[in-house]
Each structure stands twice: as structure tokens, then as C-alpha cells.
Amino acid sequence: MSETMLSPEEMARELKRLAMQLQQAGRSDLLLHALGVPLLEELRIEAAKGRLSRLVITTDYRFILADYQKEVELQPVHKAVYLLFLAHPEGIEFKRLADYRTELLRYYMATAKMMDKEKVIEGVDHLVDPLDNAINEKCSRIKKVFLELMDEYTASYYIISSHTQKHVVGSSRIWYERLKVVRLPRELVVWKRG
Numbered sequence: 001m002s003e004t005m006l007s008p009e010e011m012a013r014e015l016k017r018l019a020m021q022l023q024q025a026g027r028s029d030l031l032l033h034a035l036g037v038p039l040l041e042e043l044r045i046e047a048a049k050g051r052l053s054r055l056v057i058t059t060d061y062r063f064i065l066a067d068y069q070k071e072v073e074l075q076p077v078h079k080a081v082y083l084l085f086l087a088h089p090e091g092i093e094f095k096r097l098a099d100y101r102t103e104l105l106r107y108y109m110a111t112a113k114m115m116d117k118e119k120v121i122e123g124v125d126h127l128v129d130p131l132d133n134a135i136n137e138k139c140s141r142i143k144k145v146f147l148e149l150m151d152e153y154t155a156s157y158y159i160i161s162s163h164t165q166k167h168v169v170g171s172s173r174i175w176y177e178r179l180k181v182v183r184l185p186r187e188l189v190v191w192k193r194g
Contacts, residue, residue, distance in 0.1 A: 017065045044153050051154050055188045057083075061111045066190070070149055070170065076112035077123055079137045080119055082182070083107040084162050091179030094135055097128040104128065158173070 008016065022031045032040065053067035061079055063072035074082065084104050085092065092100060105124045112120055126134040139160045146155040163179045 020139055036059075043049060047153070049157070050150075051110065051150075052184065052188055054156070054188045054190050056192060058192045067150065072145055072149065074145055077108060077127075078138055078142050079111040080090060080104060080108035080124075081127065082142055082160070083111070083136070084122065085182045086186075089181065091163055091181040093179055095136060096131045097130070101128045129149065158182065 019031055022028065035043075049069060053065040056064040056066045060063065060074075061083075063074065063079065063082070064070070065072060065129055081104070084107055087103070088100075097104070101124060104127060105121065108120050108124055109117070123134075125188075127130045127138065128135075143155070143159040148159045149155075150158075160180050163181045163183075
């Protein structure tokens, strides 16, 4: 039977059979070479999708990975940053954070009820200042906390990560929008509102 006549399901079964034969022959190196590292990375990310947990945000702004029965322990400022990016699945460019200052301030005020209001405002001003590194530091801390709770492929859905969009204006002008996004499917985000 020629390859063009196999259904996708039949091709998958044949691939599995051949992969098992290579493994039994002790030639995982050939299997890796045949698949290639980029495809292997893509497959690992696809496999991580099946292990994603619902992220429950409680009325008092605790972040719970419900299916892992673990809490994501973040400081109020980190929670505020994370909530901002969760609210914008389309992504936000760091250099445009000042456009989201009011929304970020609202999240920070909600997560830091016991903090001095002036300190909260000062913190938000640092976060939205494009010449300040505060937003990068906060995103790094968020990433570190998620990596302590799960493997890097699963964490890649929860962290604030880069996404570059290419824009073509006319025939010769190209520009890139360097967005930061949380890739977690929003149907897995559960807000408990009081």
C-alpha cells in the first residue's frame, strides 16, 4: 500500500510500530534523528497540554492549581502583574505598559489590601516605566514560582512569555510587535467572584 493511500490514523499506527522496532533495536538515536529536535520539542509541548491544571483565582486572590492541589504563592505585586496579563490574552508589549497603568493599579490595590496606597502607586509607576527593569524582574519571579511547581513544558503555558507578531505595512515596511502573553487556555482560568 503506498503512503499516499494511508489514513492519518494508519500512518500513526505505522509510525508507532517502526518507533518501537527502533527502540527494541537500541537505536533511539536514529528515531531522534528521524523526528528531529524541533518536532520533538513541539511534541513535548503538545504532551504538556494534557497535563494542564485549572487555575482557580479565589475571592481573596489566592492562585490555586486545582488539578495539582497546589497553591501558586506570589506576592501581591506579582499577582497584580499576572492578573493583568491573564486579562489580556492578546498580549501586551512591555513598552506599552503605561497604557495599562490604571488597570494594573486596580489589580495591585485589590491584591495588596494591607499595603500603603502610596507604596502601591510607586510600585506601579516602576512597573510601567519603560526604562525601569521592574517588570522583567516580576515576570522572572513569576516564572521561577511556576517552575518550582511543574516541569518547564507545562510551565510554558502559565508563565508570561514572549510572542512576536510580524506586521507588514505596504510592500516594504515590516515591523514586529513583541508581545508578552500567558498562553494558558482561558477556559482553564476559574475566577471565584464574591
